[in-house]
Amino acid sequence: MYFKIPGPLGVREHSNNHDGPFISKFFHNGVHQAPSHGFDGAVGAPYFSTPLANKVTNSDIAAGLMCEELSEAEFSVLVMALCKDAIVLAEQRQAELQRWDAAAKKRTWIWFNSSSEELRDFLLKGIAATIVSLRALRAKDFVQYSEENIKLGSCHGSVVDPEAAASVCPVDVANKRIMIAPKFCGLSRDKRNPYNGEIGDGDSQLLTLVHEVTHFKDVFGSNDNFYSTFRSIKYVEDPGIRFNADSLAAYIIGTNPRQERY
Numbered sequence: 001m002y003f004k005i006p007g008p009l010g011v012r013e014h015s016n017n018h019d020g021p022f023i024s025k026f027f028h029n030g031v032h033q034a035p036s037h038g039f040d041g042a043v044g045a046p047y048f049s050t051p052l053a054n055k056v057t058n059s060d061i062a063a064g065l066m067c068e069e070l071s072e073a074e075f076s077v078l079v080m081a082l083c084k085d086a087i088v089l090a091e092q093r094q095a096e097l098q099r100w101d102a103a104a105k106k107r108t109w110i111w112f113n114s115s116s117e118e119l120r121d122f123l124l125k126g127i128a129a130t131i132v133s134l135r136a137l138r139a140k141d142f143v144q145y146s147e148e149n150i151k152l153g154s155c156h157g158s159v160v161d162p163e164a165a166a167s168v169c170p171v172d173v174a175n176k177r178i179m180i181a182p183k184f185c186g187l188s189r190d191k192r193n194p195y196n197g198e199i200g201d202g203d204s205q206l207l208t209l210v211h212e213v214t215h216f217k218d219v220f221g222s223n224d225n226f227y228s229t230f231r232s233i234k235y236v237e238d239p240g241i242r243f244n245a246d247s248l249a250a251y252i253i254g255t256n257p258r259q260e261r262y
């Protein structure tokens, strides 16, 4: 029953949009920007761990599998399909920013509390870098979230966070490894409504992928100040919200927030 303060690696945590209280757990390794809003005293619905959370057994990990019930080939198909979907959505956002009509301005206002030209330029630049990174990703770049891979990404001194769904080393811009933890496998694929195609808010594998990519220093260099799409909206008036990974990811994939801002 907690909501952990984001770690230094740009750790993507599983969350379910409940606004639970924080506990103090933050390891600083000088790589990732420290949260500026560690404690907010938020008290809301408790954190519910998903029953699907731990889908990988020790024997699966030993066998090199990322997710239980998915062969290596099936996992590759999944992550490459997620990349493809993310690219399509990021390109939609890019086109929307280029049009810069009322709908485009409303979406930036919803997620970043601004429709300024300066924000528009910031997003265009970062989304272009997001698309370049997503296009470059291959199945081999999705690796297990382990001490060994943390070191390979140059995040020395950091440890595996057992609560994380995925993680990156923001400085690992040369290789851009996406480290996948067992919790990733239990997340919903994309929260897409099968009837109207809309992407609902909440955590998903698609949101996690884009979230992680935004962390890289040559993309947005984002932070984890406010986890979950729910908290991204709740704290939208924070002056640093444009660097919040979940705000960026939710915006890029075109999330339709439950809590509209009017």
Ligand SMILES: [Zn+2]
Binding pocket: 006, 009, 010, 011, 012, 013, 211, 212, 215, 223, 224, 245
């Ligand atoms: Zn993160």
